[in-house]
Amino acid sequence: MRSLLHLFTRKSGFPGDSSQAHRLPPNRAFKARLRLHILGWVSVSVLGLAGCATSTFGVPGDSNGQLDAPVTSIPRPSDAAPSASGAPSTSGAPGTGASPSAAPRPIRAPAVRPSGAPQSAVNPGSLPSSGSELSPIAARLAASQGVAQLIPPAELWERIRRGYAMPNLESDLVKDREQYYATRPDYIARMTERSRKYLFHIVEELELRNMPTELALLPFIESAFNPQAVSSAKAAGMWQFMPATGRYFELKQNAFRDDRRDVLASTRAALDYLQKLYGMFGDWHLALAAYNWGEGSVGRAIAKNKRAGLGTSYLDLSMPAETRQYVPKLQAVKNIVGGPENYKVKLPLIENHPFFQTVTITRDVDVEVAARLAEVSVEDFKALNPSASRPVLLAAGTQQILLPWDQATVFQKNLENANGRQLASWTVWVAPSNLKTAEVAKRVGMDEGELRGVNNIPPRSIIKAGSTLLVPRGQRIEADVASHIAEHGQIGTAPEVATRTKVIKATKTETVASLAKRYCLSVASVAQWNNMTTQGSFSKGQQITLMLPVKGGGSSKNKVAVGKRPPAKSTAPIRKKSRR
Numbered sequence: 001m002r003s004l005l006h007l008f009t010r011k012s013g014f015p016g017d018s019s020q021a022h023r024l025p026p027n028r029a030f031k032a033r034l035r036l037h038i039l040g041w042v043s044v045s046v047l048g049l050a051g052c053a054t055s056t057f058g059v060p061g062d063s064n065g066q067l068d069a070p071v072t073s074i075p076r077p078s079d080a081a082p083s084a085s086g087a088p089s090t091s092g093a094p095g096t097g098a099s100p101s102a103a104p105r106p107i108r109a110p111a112v113r114p115s116g117a118p119q120s121a122v123n124p125g126s127l128p129s130s131g132s133e134l135s136p137i138a139a140r141l142a143a144s145q146g147v148a149q150l151i152p153p154a155e156l157w158e159r160i161r162r163g164y165a166m167p168n169l170e171s172d173l174v175k176d177r178e179q180y181y182a183t184r185p186d187y188i189a190r191m192t193e194r195s196r197k198y199l200f201h202i203v204e205e206l207e208l209r210n211m212p213t214e215l216a217l218l219p220f221i222e223s224a225f226n227p228q229a230v231s232s233a234k235a236a237g238m239w240q241f242m243p244a245t246g247r248y249f250e251l252k253q254n255a256f257r258d259d260r261r262d263v264l265a266s267t268r269a270a271l272d273y274l275q276k277l278y279g280m281f282g283d284w285h286l287a288l289a290a291y292n293w294g295e296g297s298v299g300r301a302i303a304k305n306k307r308a309g310l311g312t313s314y315l316d317l318s319m320p321a322e323t324r325q326y327v328p329k330l331q332a333v334k335n336i337v338g339g340p341e342n343y344k345v346k347l348p349l350i351e352n353h354p355f356f357q358t359v360t361i362t363r364d365v366d367v368e369v370a371a372r373l374a375e376v377s378v379e380d381f382k383a384l385n386p387s388a389s390r391p392v393l394l395a396a397g398t399q400q401i402l403l404p405w406d407q408a409t410v411f412q413k414n415l416e417n418a419n420g421r422q423l424a425s426w427t428v429w430v431a432p433s434n435l436k437t438a439e440v441a442k443r444v445g446m447d448e449g450e451l452r453g454v455n456n457i458p459p460r461s462i463i464k465a466g467s468t469l470l471v472p473r474g475q476r477i478e479a480d481v482a483s484h485i486a487e488h489g490q491i492g493t494a495p496e497v498a499t500r501t502k503v504i505k506a507t508k509t510e511t512v513a514s515l516a517k518r519y520c521l522s523v524a525s526v527a528q529w530n531n532m533t534t535q536g537s538f539s540k541g542q543q544i545t546l547m548l549p550v551k552g553g554g555s556s557k558n559k560v561a562v563g564k565r566p567p568a569k570s571t572a573p574i575r576k577k578s579r580r
Contacts, residue, residue, distance in 0.1 A: 156199055156350040161338055163206070163213025166284045169331045171315065173324070177332035182343040187224075188336075189348070194225040196350045197383060198238065198263055204354075205267055212284065214334045215274060221329045227261045227386035237261040237386075239270035249273060255455075255468050255489040256394055262387035263402060264358075285314035285327050293323040356384055357408040358400045364424035364480040366392050373418070374403050374411040390470055391454065392426040397486030426454075427473035428481045428489060433465045433528055436496065444471040455491055464492035465524070499547040506538035519546060 153159045181188060202216040219238045223229035227238040235242050237260040243253060249269035251259035259265040277287035280295060281302075290298040301317040310316055314327060340347050361370075367388060371381035382388070384402040393401065403411055429444055440463055441448040451457065455469050463469070468489030506515075512532055516523040527534045529545045538544060 156352045160213045165212035173328035174331045191224045257387045292326045356402040373414040374407045394481045394486040396483035429471040431467040460496045461493040467491045498550040506542045508540040511537040
C-alpha cells in the first residue's frame with residue numbers, strides 16, 4: 001500500500017510533502033488531488049474486502065480541505081452529492097433557504113484492519129497520524145473536514161435535525177410557545193403519533209427539493225397533523241388550504257374527493273407554495289408569514305415599512321396576532337425536536353423508513369372492502385386516504401391509494417383472489433332536473449335520510465339538475481363510474497322554499513320564457529311543470545301551472561315577491577379573510 005501511495009504521489013508531483021501542491025500549475029494540482037481521491041476509494045475497497053472495522057481516515061496536510069482532504073472521502077459539492085438519507089444536500093444551495101455556511105455531512109468509510117488481526121485489536125486512536133499511508137479522523141472533526149456520512153440515521157427525528165437550515169428566531173413569543181408545548185406532553189404525544197404516518201414522506205420531498213427540513217414540522221402548527229382538520233375559514237387538510245388556493249395549486253375538489261386532504265397531493269402543493277413564497281420574499285420567516293397571512297398582505301406590510309423607513313424583517317412588520325405567533329410556534333417545535341431532553345420531552349420512536357406504499361386501483365371499490373382486502377382497519381385506511389370523502393373509491397378519479405408498507409402486497413394478493421367479483425356497492429346517478437330530496441330518494445330506492453347522509457346534502461334543500469349523487473349499485477350494473485363524472489362530478493343544492501300551485505290562462509302572446517320572467521321563475525321549471533320545451537309558447541286560453549313561493553315560507557334570504565324582479569346585487573366589495 002505504501003508503494004502504491006508513493007507511486008501516486010510521485011506521478012502527482014508530490015515528493016511526500018503536501019506543501020508542494022501549491023507550487024504546481026492549477027491543472028496538475030487538480031489532477032493530483034483527483035488521483036489522491038481515487039487512491040482513497042481504491043484503498044478502502046481493497047482493505048475493506050480483507051475485513052475491516054468502520055472509522056474515518058485522512059492524509060496529513062493543511063486544513064484547507066484540498067490536499068489534506070481525507071483519502072477515504074471526497075469533498076461533497078453542495079449541489080450534487082446525496083445526503084445521508086439519499087437526497088440532495090441542503091448545504092449552500094441558493095434560493096432554498098439552506099445556510100451557505102452549513103458544513104457538509106461526513107462520509108464514513110470502512111476502517112482499515114490489518115490482515116489476520118482481530119477486529120477488537122484495531123484502535124483508530126492509536127494509529128499513527130503522520131508518516132504513514134493513512135491516519136484517522138475523529139468523529140468530532142468529521143463535519144469540519146468537508147465530508148459526508150454514509151450511514152443514515154436510524155431515527156427520523158435525527159434526520160430532520162441534520163437538515164435544519166432556517167435561521168433561528170429569537171423572541172419572547174418563542175419561549176412562551178416552548179413552555180406551552182413542553183407542559184402538554186399528552187398533546188405532543190397525540191400530534192407525533194399522528195405524524196408517524198406522513199412525516200417520512202414529507203422529509204423525503206423536502207430533501208428532494210433541497211428545502212429546510214424543519215418545514216416538515218409545519219403541519220404540527222397548521223393542523224396537529226390531522227388531514228381531516230377544517231378551520232372556521234374553510235381551510236382543510238394537513239396543510240390547511242383554502243378552496244381557491246387549492247384549485248390554484250391543482251388540488252381537485254369534487255363530489256367524491258378533496259385533494260386538500262390527500263397526503264401526496266397536498267404535500268406537493270404546500271411545498272410548491274412555500275417555494276413560490278420564498279422566491280418572492282427571499283426569507284423563510286416572511287415566506288411562512290405569507291403562507292399564513294397571504295402574500296399580498298405581507299407585501300403591503302413590507303411596502304408600508306419601507307415608506308416609513310422601518311425594517312422589513314418578520315419581527316419588524318405589523319401583522320395580526322395569529323401570524324405574529326405563527327413562526328414562533330414553528331421555532332418552538334423545532335427547538336423541542338432539536339433537543340427534547342432540554343425540555344423534558346420524550347419523542348416517540350419514528351424509524352427512518354417509509355410508512356406507506358402507493359397501490360394502483362383499476363376498479364371501483366368500497367372503502368370498507370379496500371380496507372378488508374389490505375387487512376387493515378377502516379380507520380387506518382382512511383387515515384392514509386383522507387381525501388376519499390365518500391364510502392366508495394372511484395377508479396376513474398382515484399387512480400392510486402396508500403397502504404401501510406407491509407400491507408400493499410397483501411392487498412394485491414387478496415385482490416387477485418377476488419376473481420372479478422363486484423367490489424363496489426355504490427354508483428352515481430345524475431339528477432335530470434331540480435328535485436326535492438324525497439323525490440330523488442323515491443326514484444333511486446333509498447331512505448331520504450340515508451341519501452342526505454351519503455351525499456352530504458343539507459336539510460331543507462332542493463337538488464339541482466346535473467348533480468351527481470351516490471346511490472346503491474344494483475347487481476345488474478356492471479360498468480364502473482365514467483371518468484368525466486368521477487373527475488368533475490358536483491352536487492348543487494338550493495334552499496327548499498314552500499310553494500303553492502297557481503293555474504292561470506295564457507294570453508295570445510304568452511311563452512314559457514315570458515311567464516318565467518314575469519313570475520321570477522326558471523324557464524326550465526315552467527317548462528317542466530307544463531310538459532313543454534323551454535322555447536315553447538302557449539295558445540290563447542290554455543291553462544298554465546305555476547309553483548309560486550308562499551309569502552313567509554322558507555328561508556327569509558330566499559323570499560322573492562311574486563311578480564317582481566329580485567333586487568339588484570350589491571357591487572360593494574366583500575372582505576374575505578386572507579388565508580390559504
